[in-house]
């Protein structure tokens with residue numbers, strides 16, 4: 001059979017994933033510090049209210065709106081209103097997840113063969129989804145001192161075929177967050193070169209205590225055509241609901257044209273289910289309870305991380321502006337994959353090696369601050385044992 005060349009990724013699991021699968025299959029005790037699924041993190045969900053909201057949502061007839069039902073889009077506008085940002089429900093398009101949002105936007109903005117500029121290190125699905133859309137993904141490096149935006153590197157990475165700049169803020173896994181000045185400069189660059197800006201803000205609600213008062217969202221950014229991504233998956237700890245959104249802003253004519261074209265794309269899929277759209281106002285409300293638990297857990301785990309690993313010679317813990325991951329940079333002579341494999345074999349701890357995030361210049365492992373506190377503490381203590389050997 002002649003398959004498309006869109007899938008160029010190696011499909012066999014890598015060495016590390018293979019060993020993790022083997023360990024899991026043997027049901028051995030494991031300290032999993034790679035957990036990113038909040039529904040499996042031992043949080044206390046208001047399950048009865050969620051059930052009622054979904055049951056109520058299922059009662060309605062099917063009358064789809066390609067952009068998403070107005071009640072749901074209004075609820076998303078309300079979410080931004082609570083954060084001091086005024087958005088019209090008409091500037092919002094719903095999708096069944098952030099991945100689908102990326103895919104719609106790459107269809108909207110890139111003819112096959114054109115390219116997107118994406119941050120490195122960052123969320124690995126961005127280049128992968130671009131590849132699936134027949135779009136070239138060209139990395140721009142974040143600063144290798146603190147993984148914040150190095151705008152000179154981004155400006156230097158632009159090619160004539162570039163159509164889009166992607167920023168992830170807070171970034172996964174580095175936790176770096178755009179500042180107001182970064183956003184202004186990025187928008188100026190995008191406007192000057194007729195590039196669209198996509199800002200993935202799924203972790204917006206998890207700033208570190210130090211950054212909580214200076215959170216910057218690109219939603220409503222008027223300076224260049226901007227697509228801000230968010231969703232219930234992280235904002236409410238409800239990935240199973242499959243509801244995310246794109247908030248479109250920028251110069252009036254570009255915004256209007258982009259929204260009309262996005263509606264055309266979304267109409268071909270109509271992928272978001274009616275029950276979850278009907279339930280969205282209640283889910284966004286209830287989500288606040290889950291969000292608060294995640295915030296407290298992430299902050300407490302980070303404190304423990306600093307206490308346990310802070311004094312280990314050669315180890316650097318990078319300051320986290322936001323998100324729920326922490327990057328632990330290993331002593332210079334260590335290799336991330338080798339360390340992660342030893343950690344799993346000798347201490348039964350799962351982490352994510354940095355290379356999985358294209359972290360080429362640093363030997364680091366990523367730990368999830370979402371893990372249940374007892375598991376986190378024990379897992380980090382075990383990491384410390386191996387690091388001190």
Ligand SMILES: Cc1ncc(COP(=O)(O)O)c(C=O)c1O
Nearest residue numbers: 097098099123172202231233244
């Ligand atoms: C930066 C980033 N964006 C998006 C997602 C996925 O969001 P969704 O569940 O809405 O597809 C993730 C998941 O980990 C992520 O890290």
